[in-house]
Amino acid sequence: MNFDLNEDEEMLKALAERFVTDIYDFENRRSFLAATNGYSQDNWQLLSELGLIGAVFDEADGGLSLDATGIATVFEALGRGLVVEPLIDNIVLAGRLFAATADTVLRESWLADVVSGERRIALAHSENHSRAGRLWVETAARTNGSATRLSGSKNCVPAGAGADGYIVSGRTSGAPDAAEGIALYFVPADATGLRREAWRMADGSSAVSLALDNVEVRPEHHLAGGWAAVEQAEDLANLARAAEALGIMERIFAETLDYLKTREQFGVKLGSFQALQHRMATQYSVLEQCRGLLNLAQISYGTDSFSSNVKGLRAFISPASVTLGQETIQMHGGMGITDELLIGHAHRRLLLLSRWPDTPSVALERYAATR
Structure with missing residues (x-):
């Protein structure tokens, strides 16, 4: 197996790391997250100029056709910086889904702006039940x-605040829990009958709830693929989420290790206590298992086993990341949960990643169903 990055992947990794180094100190991140839509518009523009937004799209659409390795590499680097710009939800998930399902007329009027970052699209699928x-x-x-x-409602649309349009799932036939009978529609944010209510998620990021009251969808705004297209898009988005989670885990593990080496209690360094050494060793082994599963998913991209491997990766990393976050908080003591320390912010992000778009138990069920 060859895990060497190609020239484009090396360049994008370096750009992502430089973006984090130059812009993302802790206080800046807090200010970005507090902005109206939960991220910095200036940062979004910069990410576009760096090519990190357009890279995930096909070359024919103006991108670099990044595969799973490229996407995982970029989002692991962004995860280490706890970057709040909604690249996964607006670009890897909704943007690529739009590019794959929109007809020629709709693509011509919207896709170039989505690839450039001028317009944002979000997937509106989750409902109350x-x-x-x-x-x-x-x-x-x-x-x-x-x-x-x-007509209906969508209770949680991550990165939907301020979006220019939504990919909305609607039912044409069948029971609510049936995969058959689901169709996809593109609804501009200014559509008559569409109401939006913004709110904050557990990690401070922004989401919206949508209410659709007899919203008319023009024929050219009908999207192809149905539920199968969403599942395919979610596989790559879940790979990106796992890579982001791994980057966050590595960051807080390293910070906790430094803390244990320098913090003194009872006249000695905390890191000298064997019990803490064993607990850190356990978490290090978990990190390596997560990386191994991420690598397995990457090398299976383009094969029939990719979807199954991503589901297995998600089923493992979701609970593992939460446990690591809890351990790092406990080792920092009471200050680990304060708003002034990065550890707590990282843990809240890991909590959200572990439970969206599904919980660890449901992720495990979905993985088991593929075996």
Whole structure:
């Protein structure tokens, strides 16, 4: 197996690391997260200029056709910086899904701006009864002649605040938990009958709830692929989420190790206590297992086993990342949960990544179903 990066991947990794080094100190991150839409618009523009937004798209669409290795490399680097710009939800997930499912007319009017970062698109799929990430779509898509109208609600659209458009899942037939009968529609943010309510998620990032009241969808805004297209897009997005989680885990592990080497208690360094050494050794082994599963998913990209390997990766790293976060907080003591220390912010991000778009138990069920 060859894990060497190609020239484009090396360049993007260096750009991501430089972006973090130059911009993302802890106080800056807090100010970015507190912004209206949960990120810095200036940073978003810079990411576009660096090519980190467009890179995930196909070369024919103006990108670099990054594969799983390139995406994992970039998002692991961004994860170490706890970058808050919503690249996964708006670009890897919704952006690529839009590029794969939009017809020629819609692509010509929107795709170039999405690739450049001028416009943002978010996936609106989760509903009130889709507990723990299970499939559930009640939003009704009713067609009369050439007109389709959407009515229903989407309770959680990550990175949906300030988005210019939404990919909305609607049901044309079947039971709410059936994969068949789900269609995808593109709804501009200014569509008549669409209401948005912004709110903050557990890690401080921004999301919206959508209410659709007889929203008309033009024929050219019908997207192809249905639920299968969403699942395919989610596989690559979940790989990126796992890479981000691994980057965060490595960051807080390193900071905790430094803390144990320097912090004194009872007249000695905390790191001299054998019990803490063993606990850190355990977490190091977990980190290596996570990296091994990430590597396995990367090398299987483009094969039939990729989806299964990503599900297995997610099923393992979700609980593992939360446990590591809890351990690093406990080793820092009471200050580990304060807003003034990075550890607590990192743990909140890991909590969210571990439970979105599904919980660890559901992720394990989905992995088991592929075996």
